[in-house]
Amino acid sequence: MKFFLLLILFFFVVSLQIAVLPRLEILGVVPNFILAATIVWAICEQEKKSSWLVLIPVFLFDAVAGRPFGLIILSMWLAFGFVRWLSRSLFKQSGFVSVLVLSVSGVLFYSLVFAGLAKLAEFSGLSSQTLFLADFYSYPNLLVAVLYNGLFCLLVFWPFKKLQRYFDKFSVQLQPIK
Amino acid sequence: MPKRFNFKYTGSFFIVIAVILLLIFFNFRGWLEIPKNIIYQAFSPVLKSFYWAGGKITSGLNIFFTLKDLGTENAKLKEENAKLWQENSKFKEAAKENESLRQRLELGSVQERKFIMASVIGFNPQLGQYLLVDKGLAEGVSPGAAAVTAANFLVGKVVEASQHSAKILLISDSNSMVNALTQEGRVSGIVKGKHGLGLIMEMIPIDKQIKINETVLTSGRDDTIPAGLIIGSISDIILKESDIFQKAVIAPAQDAGELETVFIVKP
Structure with a gap:
């Protein structure tokens, strides 16, 4: 039941990202809700074995809107691993400052890895189209992308924690009484 | 430990x-x-x-957000409407004369383009500025085809097509380059996108005259983009003494964010 509800939620989130969130564009940068959710999941899901669930909405997003397929999912998974490693080794997840630093680091890491992989895809012929004729993003655009998405991560963090508590309570209620 | x-x-x-x-x-x-x-x-x-x-x-x-500007905008639009009405009637006369001359000279009528109407269902700026539409290879969409609005404004080019969907790279994307020329002076250049924030026309010879508000059209030199599609109008001219080419900032004819339907040119 929990998995089915999550699947509906993922469907909703991906549709929102592709069809609605582009209207919140600022200076050519659109908030990436899926990236924000991935980073927040990496911060929050410390000990649980459900890391792979984050791949579902990312895969759906990449399958529908990625160009070429695979760059988004690979970059997000690497960003997920990076943020998880940072949150375990350097930062405690609960403080506001640590959440902010982790969010911005995660977004910046994702942007850089994504740009690097896109160039690699172009040179290795995995992408049939020329992806970058101009310099990637230009630095002001990259700064706006990192700040905007970093802020979005903060906005997603607290609702995510509440949702996590709801699903945990839901799972406990469904446990058979021994 | x-x-x-x-x-x-x-x-x-x-x-x-x-x-x-x-x-x-x-x-x-x-x-x-x-x-x-x-x-x-x-x-x-x-x-x-x-x-x-x-x-x-x-x-x-x-x-x-636009409430306070509505009055001014309304007056401006009325004036523009009257001017366009006058121009439209002049062009209709010119078109009739053109048709009649073509018949007399036995040149045959102008070939009409065929279009595929597609609905915009999403927008993904993850790797460039591009639109998702609900028509694909099965409906006759082919990669490289131009996408326009109902008013013949160039929107972009199809860069990827699946069976029932396609991705259109917008002209405002940094990877977009379109051969263009100005409508009155017939000055050629290349229109490039600026990270989704606007358009710039480059490689304009320094000795050629271009004017503010002059319309910029596609020149037809691209293999897949037909000539005569409206890109926008010149809003600013960038001219430095040391440069061998001048540049022009182009105000796009169509805001991609408002699009609900596009027409893809059939090859």
Whole structure:
């Protein structure tokens, strides 16, 4: 039941990202809700074995809107691993400052890895189209992308924690009484 | 006591990377087309509804931001409408004369272009500025085809087409380059996108005259983009003494964010 509800939620989130969130564009940068959710999941899901669930909405997003397929999912998974490693080794997840630093680091890491992989895809012929004729993003655009998405991560963090508590309570209620 | 290295977690992390790389390889070979089409078919009706709803909410909210300018804008539009009406009637006369001369000289009538109407269902700026539409290879869309609005304004070019969907790279994207020329002076140049923020026309010879508000059209030198499509109008001219070419900032004819339908030119 929990998995089915999550699947509906993922469907909703991906549709929102592709069809609605582009209207919140600022200076050519659109908030990436899926990236924000991935980073927040990496911060929050410390000990649980459900890391792979984050791949579902990312895969759906990449399958529908990625160009070429695979760059988004690979970059997000690497960003997920990076943020998880940072949150375990350097930062405690609960403080506001640590959440902010982790969010911005995660977004910046994702942007850089994504740009690097896109160039690699172009040179290795995995992408049939020329992806970058101009310099990637230009630095002001990259700064706006990192700040905007970093802020979005903060906005997603607290609702995510509440949702996590709801699903945990839901799972406990469904446990058979021994 | 030092933390033990988590081999299980690291192992599963790299296994997932290997699976992703495998999926990328499968996609490159074209083996993922069927599952991608199934996923797309499942999303398509939902995306259409969300895109429509998003458009309605945005246009509703925009009223509050533009309320104070409505009076001025209304007067400006009335004046422009009257001017366009006059020009339209002049062009209609010219078109009739053109048709009659073509018949007399036995040149045959102008070939009409065929279009495929597609609904915009999403917009993904992840790797460039591009639109998702609900028509693909099965409906006759081919990669490289130009996409225009009902008023013949150039929107972009199809860069990827699946069975029932396509991605259109907008002209405002940094990777977009279109051969163009000015309508009155017939000065040629290349229109490039600026990270989704606007357009710039480059490689304009320094000795050629261009004017503010002059319309910029496609020149037809691109293989797949026909001539005569409206790109925008010149809003600023950048001319430095040391440069051998001048540049012009172009105000696009159409805001891509407002699009609900595009027309893809059939080859």
